[in-house]
Amino acid sequence: MNAVLIAVLVMLILSLVRVHVVIALAIGALTGGLIGGLGFNETVDVFTGGLGGSATVALSYALLGAFAVAIARTGLPDVMVAWVIKLVGRNEDSRKKALSKALIFFLLVIVSCFSQNVVPIHIAFIPILIPPILKILNELGVDRRAIATILTFGLTAPYIFLPYGFGLIFHGIVADNMEENGLVIALSDIPKAMALPTIGLVVGLLIAIFITYQKTRQYEDRPIVGAPVQEQTYTRLSVAAAIVAIVATLVVQQLSGSMIIAALAGLVVLLASGSLKWKEADGVVTEGMKMMAFISFVMLAASGFAAVIRETGHVDLLVTQAGSIVGESQAAAALLMLVIGLFITMGIGSSFATIPIIATLFVPLGLAAGFSPLAIIALIGTAGALGDAGAPASDSTLGPTAGLNADGQHNHIWDTCVPTFIHFNIPLFIFGWIAAMVL
Template sequence: MNAVLIAVTVMLVLSLVRVNVVMALIIGALTGGLIGGLGLEGTIAAFSDGIAGGANIALSYALLGGFAVAISSTGIANLLVEWVLKIVGKEGDSRKKALSKALIVLLVLLMACFSQNLIPIHIAFIPILIPPLLRVMNELEIDRRLIASVLTFGLTAPYILLPVGFGYMFQEIIADNMASSGLEVSMSEIPTAMLLPTLGLVVGLLVAIFFSYRKPRQYKQHTSVAAKQNEESYSIRKIVFAVVAIVAALYVQLAWDSMIFGALAGIFVLYITRAISWKQSDDLLNEGMRMMAFIGFVMISAAGFATVIRETGHVQTLVEHTSALVGGSQALAAMLMLIVGLLVTMGIGSSFATIPIIAAIFVPLAVELGFSPLATIAIIGTAGALGDAGSPASDSTLGPTAGLNTDNQHNHIWDTCVPTFLHFNIPLIIFGWLAAIIL
């Protein structure tokens, strides 16, 4: 039995039956470690070593959540909320309502796409933008599964296709690992190879928007600590200082490549300008940290899970067994390689970390089977990207959940992971396979 396959299956099945994702990751890691021959002590040791690596990102998200709620309390997000509510109108005109839904979807889509390339802050914008918009979404009866799908699309498609920001990092990893595995490719070839797989993501997004989640869905209104303070105090001065805080946080994050110190810089600006009340600042920061606590604990657990399955050595075994099954069939080889990429990324939760694992075997196999360099890029890139959408441990799903579940009405597995898996991984496999055959 392959430890990776069993561990990922256990983790996914437990998550689907509504076992807490953190518990599912721990149990999955324990199962994989034992099957992989690490023994109980070895599995616990590997898991413990892995979770240490997740502490930095957990603290980053906690501080980011605190900063997001503090920013919301200044009233800056409510400007957008009030503007959209004016468009909706008191009469609830159907045409205005449809326009408002389109504006919300477009706004979220643009922000998600920009966060990967134009302003590479990844999921940092979600806890700032999404929680204040929940009131508007509730008024418009927007299905939050649609917004989760839009966010996940924006967090994945741009870096797969565009060689800017996180996209440059992803494509550089592809090029470097393919070169180290014996196949030199140009960075300029990667967007061409990834165009068809990205089109699959676009198809999935269109299905989600116009078919799957077009019907209204009702949610209860919820008032947070930040919203309560927002009703009590609202001024242009606070909004101006909120903008300054956002700029400061963005500058520090990009200049020093640290989400922790970026969030601290933003919070510091809000403190010294008195944009947030000293008396209520502790409650605000605590609420924000609680909002992001779930994603932090999942990322810590996911780091431990990934370390355990790497230590078993069964990732390499899975790839080698897949290679042995294909015979001389390009079509079968491409499909199996994509499925292996899906399994590995679903467990690890990172497409960036999957590429080095699979490239060492997939590149020689692709060359041996006669795949062109462009087709090989499409296989490696698509196999790496598969699972980023839909994985319970991926920040591309955890980020949307953290923003959409601030009022406890959005389930991580059934409202984020399952919809994004169905709408993005399935078409990505189909279009990635077509790219491998056509190119």
């Protein structure tokens, strides 16, 4: 038995039967460590030692949650709701609702894509943008699973294909790690190799929007966690301050590269303008941290899980076993490499973190199977994207859940991870395999 496969399977099965994902990660790590021969005490030590790997991200989420709650208290969400209701009309005009939904979908695709390449802020925009528009989505009857797939698409597709912003970092990691393992490629080769897998993501997105989640879904109009129960009173100054705070947050994040500093900058603007009262600040920060605590703890547990997986040494064993199975068949080799990549990235949950592991495995295995450099790039890039697109512990799934569950009506596993796995991982798998065969 391979410890990596068993650990990931245990984690996924427990998550699907609604065991809390943090507990599922801990039990999966313990199972993997025991099977991998680490023993109980060493597994616990490695798991707890690995928790610090996501401490910065966890604090970032907590402060962004505080900022999102503060924005909710400025009255900006109510202004947005009133504007959209005026646009849609109270007469249930279906055409206006359809146009409004189309506009929201289009804007979310653009904003989420831009967050990777044009203004590389990654998931920082989600806790700021999504909670305020939940009332609008409720009014339009939008299925939040469609929004989850839109956001995950925008957080994944641009960087695996376009060499700008986070895409340039990702492409550089792929090229550097392939070179370290004996295969030199040009950065310009990566977009060519990743074109087909990216088309797979587009196909999955279109299916999710126009087929799977096309029908309306009803949600209750609940307040955002930490927001006032009554409709918030607002002034032009408070709304203007909210807009300035959002812009300041995005600019500071871009300049500093830190979501922590960016969230603090937004809170400072709201406090300085008087839109957030000093006496309310403590409560706002506490409520924001409560809203984001789930995401933060998942990230911490995922780091411990990844540390245990690496410590077992069974990742290398998995490749050896795979090589003995596929023989000289390229089709079988590509299929098995993607399966291996899926398990590794689903367990660790970050394409950037797993590319060094995947490249170490895939370059020698791909060369032995006779794949071209472009085909190996496609296999490595696709395997990385598989983890980002559907893993319970991935930024690209945790981020959408953080925004969409701000009122407690969006389940991380069944409303984000399962939809994104079905609509993105399956097409990625198919189109990545085709790319390996034709390149």
